[in-house]
Amino acid sequence: MLEDLSRPGFWQACEEQVVEARRLFARLIGADVDQVAVLPNASVAAHQAASGRRWRRRRDILTTAAEFPGIAHTWLNQPGARVRWVGSPGGAVRTGDYLSQITRRTGLVSVPAVTYRDAIRLDVARIADAAHDAGAAVFVDAYQAAGVMPLNVESLRCDYLVTGAGKYLLGLPGLAFLYVRHPDGPAPTLTGWLGRTDPHAMRATVLDSPPHARRYETGTPAAAAVYAAVAGLSVIGGLDLGQVRHHTQRLIAATAQRLAAQGEVVRLAGHVGAQGAHLALVEPHADVMAAWLGHRGVIAAPRSGVLRLAMHAYTTDADIDAACEAVAAYRCRARTRREGLR
Template sequence: MDAARFRALFPSLADTVHLASCSQGAASEQMVSAMQEFQWSLRSEGAPWGTWMGKVDEARRAFAAHIGASPDEIAIVSCASEGAFQVASTLDWARRPGIVTTDMEFPSVAHVWLAQRGAEVRHVKDRDGIVRADDYAALIDGTAGLVSVPLVSYRNGVRLPVGEVVEAAHAAGARVFVDAYQAAGVAPIDVKALGCDYLVTGALKYLLGVPGIAFLYVREGVRDARPPQLTGWFGRTDPFSFDPRSLDFPEHARRFETGTPAIPAAYAAVAGMRTLAGADPAAIDAHVRELTAVAHERLAEAGYAIASPADPALRGPQVAIKVDDPDGLAAALAGRRVVTSPRGDLLRLSFHYYNDVSDVDALLGALRDLRG
């Protein structure tokens, strides 16, 4: 499926420029239909738990295929924060207290690391919005138990040197946690090639779902120093044994699961990943890279200060600009049907396979109008 056919699957794009996939992906026909399917299951069957659990497993299998993992390496969680907490709760901070992260980490994950009692958090600082592998390596030593690195930073869309960080961490005996939230869906991901121990992402952004469901990859063979501290009936070897006196954990990634998953979000996640599966991941990546290059160049020509990397190889699916009032500008653009995502002192403009150059044209036109 080429980009034009893909774009046609999103009815709202007929009158809206959607440049906020870094916050929430646009709604596809398939996703809307899937939510209606969930509603009908309630109306027609009342409590179709077998059907719903089948949909959760379908989401698990679809995400596993998306990142090159096996379904047994995927845990269904509610959000990235929960996935990060589950991982942190199984590590021995007394033996290896170091957590190496970066100032470019999304706070929802970064706060989990800060909350670990007995852990010592070390922050890799960015240099002009770029995070370098040697800066990570300088903080990784034999006391580091976990190294956390996002594939792409939420802040300005910079791609991080994940492969080099994984290599440095494993050489020191540390495990690696990857946040793929700002990449999954538009950047090809192969967890076996990355070599990371854990990877988390959710469905609501570039995976084209809704809030409420996330996926935690746990590499096969990873052993826990202690069981996950947050658990529930889905974290059992047999959830349907209903034994209140037994606390057994399966060997596979489902040991990190807790209570009943968000069923509507599972329906939407399956629909989003089905939509993405109709396109070539390499074509999506190339298309998005081309659009960010066009946007970067034209925004710079218009006089905007660009916070995203000048090097296209380091640029993820968004271009961020520095403006005086990002929230106010985002609201004004929304009034002109251009949806963006402000964060801090930046206005983020993110691109997906459903975007095209006409969206860049519309953005620049709206910005010119607002400047007066």
């Protein structure tokens, strides 16, 4: 990116990177390139998917408290829509919770492919079949799935799918991808110069929309995030994600067993097929623990009472050893401090 930036015509080079990022992501999920829009984040993508819809007879949006807040907040902000929650208020959710709540009043079913906190993997295809039978569309947040397990939109049978270029796709924050099964539908309410049929015509007086997913795009993307997305997707696209899935599940099983032996409480799905690529270590002060571990080279994410430990394609057994040893050291330090205060 810096090399391109130092030469004339940087924007043209950046546009070529956007085209390549769109192509690589489409290939990753088994979509056509014209079904993919490049957007700044998943919240904007969710808005684009919902904003053109009319919430009249089918005004219910079915989602879960386990949904990432940025997605759920977008649904709550849809004028005329009514959000209905499945699963427990604390975020426990299973595939059957969705199946029992889909009705003829449901207009949109929002399903996280893997829940962001507890790493529960839901049966998206089964939920999508039930939703379509009732006449509802299906939105999938694949942020916790893309890059560590095979994803194919035809197999998932979803109408929309979103993920960010960061996390398992090895890119940076500031870029997201939105898949739209039928991109020639109603235009979204949020738009920008890149959402036009010919953006470079620069016609301020004309508001047209192309028949492909680029109608969902808005303004100039973050250049660094675009270049990083191409680099990350190039790596991920060269992997066998079935093998990556097997690798991460083996590491999660080993990590959970070791942490349990250390006296930790971890949250796991009921069976290995329903587990995402991270595990949740129960810790009321997860932010404090994450900061302490981070200073010792173990990067973990605190999320409302749990510490997320994520397994990537590149994670090794030595990484797991280091993480478990660091958790044990943190607990030892905490016990020593408590005893010193007595």
